[in-house]
Amino acid sequence: MICQECGNKPAALHFTKIVNGEKTEFHLCESCAREKGDSIPGAPNGFSIHNLLSGILEFEPSMGQNVKQQKKVIRCENCGLTYSQFRKIGRFGCSSCYNHFSDPLNPLLKRVHGNSVHVGKIPKISGGKIKYKRQIKDLKKELQSKIDLEEFEEAAKLRDEIRSLEQKISEA
Amino acid sequence: MKGEGADSDIVISSRIRLARNLTHYPFPMLSTNQQSEEVLEKVSDVVHDEDLKMISNFERIPLSEINSLESKVLVEKHLISPNLAEESRNGAVILSENESISIMINEEDHIRIQCLFPGFQINEAWELANHIDDIFEAKLNYAFDEKKGYLTSCPTNVGTGIRASVMLHLPALVLTQQINRILTAVSQVGLAVRGLYGEGSESLGNLFQISNQITLGQSEPEIIHNLYSVVKQIIEHERTARAKMLSESKTFLLDRVNRSYGILSYAQIMDSKEAAQRLSDVRLGIDLGLISNVSANVLNELMIMTQPGFLQQYASKKLSSDERDVLRAEMIRERIKK
Ligand SMILES: [Zn+2]
Ligand SMILES: [Zn+2]
Numbered sequence: 001m002i003c004q005e006c007g008n009k010p011a012a013l014h015f016t017k018i019v020n021g022e023k024t025e026f027h028l029c030e031s032c033a034r035e036k037g038d039s040i041p042g043a044p045n046g047f048s049i050h051n052l053l054s055g056i057l058e059f060e061p062s063m064g065q066n067v068k069q070q071k072k073v074i075r076c077e078n079c080g081l082t083y084s085q086f087r088k089i090g091r092f093g094c095s096s097c098y099n100h101f102s103d104p105l106n107p108l109l110k111r112v113h114g115n116s117v118h119v120g121k122i123p124k125i126s127g128g129k130i131k132y133k134r135q136i137k138d139l140k141k142e143l144q145s146k147i148d149l150e151e152f153e154e155a156a157k158l159r160d161e162i163r164s165l166e167q168k169i170s171e172a
Numbered sequence: 173m174k175g176e177g178a179d180s181d182i183v184i185s186s187r188i189r190l191a192r193n194l195t196h197y198p199f200p201m202l203s204t205n206q207q208s209e210e211v212l213e214k215v216s217d218v219v220h221d222e223d224l225k226m227i228s229n230f231e232r233i234p235l236s237e238i239n240s241l242e243s244k245v246l247v248e249k250h251l252i253s254p255n256l257a258e259e260s261r262n263g264a265v266i267l268s269e270n271e272s273i274s275i276m277i278n279e280e281d282h283i284r285i286q287c288l289f290p291g292f293q294i295n296e297a298w299e300l301a302n303h304i305d306d307i308f309e310a311k312l313n314y315a316f317d318e319k320k321g322y323l324t325s326c327p328t329n330v331g332t333g334i335r336a337s338v339m340l341h342l343p344a345l346v347l348t349q350q351i352n353r354i355l356t357a358v359s360q361v362g363l364a365v366r367g368l369y370g371e372g373s374e375s376l377g378n379l380f381q382i383s384n385q386i387t388l389g390q391s392e393p394e395i396i397h398n399l400y401s402v403v404k405q406i407i408e409h410e411r412t413a414r415a416k417m418l419s420e421s422k423t424f425l426l427d428r429v430n431r432s433y434g435i436l437s438y439a440q441i442m443d444s445k446e447a448a449q450r451l452s453d454v455r456l457g458i459d460l461g462l463i464s465n466v467s468a469n470v471l472n473e474l475m476i477m478t479q480p481g482f483l484q485q486y487a488s489k490k491l492s493s494d495e496r497d498v499l500r501a502e503m504i505r506e507r508i509k510k
Contacts, residue, residue, distance in 0.1 A: 092323075092325055094202065109388065115389075118317070118318070118319060123309045124306075130316075
């Protein structure tokens with residue numbers, strides 16, 4: 001097997017990452033692996049994904065052949081960074097890059113983090129509405145299960161709660 | 173940092189880092205001098221917040237106001253990143269009195285809140301970091317997206333922006349050659365492992381850092397719980413390996429530990445690689461009760477103090493590598509014999 005990174009030396013280190021049951025494999029030669037740093041003797045699986053990231057970004061285009069056809073430059077309108085610049089550096093220029101790059105970015109995020117949506121902490125100031133939305137989503141699930149169980153009194157209470165949250169969102 | 177906290181015979185330290193950015197400002201990499209100055213001012217203002225003062229007194233240190241040796245020491249104490257020390261524009265760090273909290277400004281992200289606790293206290297570190305985050309968030313508008321969470325400069329941090337990591341001393345697993353199997357297993361449950369002083373390819377002093385890789389799609393408590401339970405298991409494996417070595421090859425252990433103690437006590441030249449290994453041996457000897465005249469605290473201190481930046485600050489001048497090796501040996505001799 002040939003090194004994924006330089007494409008000419010034989011791959012000596014094989015690194016497997018499993019996220020949410022989805023397997024991604026990396027095959028690197030020794031010198032490329034050393035360049036990535038962070039290796040632990042005898043433990044090729046000890047790479048931090050952070051350092052492999054620019055590697056992933058670099059060999060991404062060769063994977064899909066249709067990439068060559070779409071020559072259109074994707075650029076963040078807010079900070080001016082292009083997607084190909086992002087691929088080289090592995091860093092965004094501003095928070096709007098997430099929106100402007102969303103088409104090519106989503107498969108990348110999926111590869112790094114699995115297929116996922118944020119479920120963690122929400123800031124109170126900039127996330128006020130989002131918190132209500134998440135509560136509504138949870139309540140609606142609960143509501144459905146109450147209806148399924150024919151516990152209609154409970155269901156009515158939940159419906160009122162959902163309404164008052166929806167009110168709060170429209171007022172905010 | 174003192175040798176205290178839960179499981180401190182194996183866990184050196186527990187750390188939480190939260191990456192946050194302000195809306196309307198480009199990330200530090202692309203910000204203009206004026207923009208990064210504004211970010212610095214806005215974030216620095218929070219130091220005067222009453223809630224923050226309740227936690228500790230804080231000192232704000234702009235990186236432009238300290239010399240390269242002083243910033244190197246902050247790096248070796250893990251209080252700032254090498255990146256902040258070397259490359260940042262208008263970078264600064266806000267440090268709590270006991271240095272367990274450090275808030276970096278204009279590193280890769282606008283704000284990085286870090287809580288570093290001795291021993292296995294990852295939950296405690298998270299609670300404090302979360303509380304500090306609340307205080308900052310009440311004054312600042314964070315860049316946040318409903319689906320992607322906290323928006324960070326690097327796509328590997330997006331979502332919770334959290335990096336939870338634990339530093340482990342695993343000499344028995346290394347000696348009994350079980351370490352690779354365990355580290356492989358760890359990396360397959362979404363955690364990353366790295367050696368402490370990542371110079372070259374060797375992990376010096378049998379120190380390993382384990383941290384979460386995934387920041388999107390799991391809540392902070394889930395991420396921390398996952399790390400916590402994996403580390404708990406590694407601690408058990410290390411304890412078992414230590415007990416087994418003690419019962420089956422005590423003479424070998426005694427020889428190794430005492431030999432290293434002897435060398436640390438009398439050597440005149442000591443490079444950083446040898447120091448790390450010998451200190452690891454002695455630390456193991458202390459933890460197993462084979463050595464009783466040195467404290468774990470002294471060992472923890474030496475692990476940090478024998479690094480290049482620290483040594484040079486101690487000598488208050490730039491030192492060649494040969495000079496460092498002599499000073500390192502001297503410093504170890506002094507402290508270890510007390
Ligand atoms: Zn290669
Ligand atoms: Zn941008």
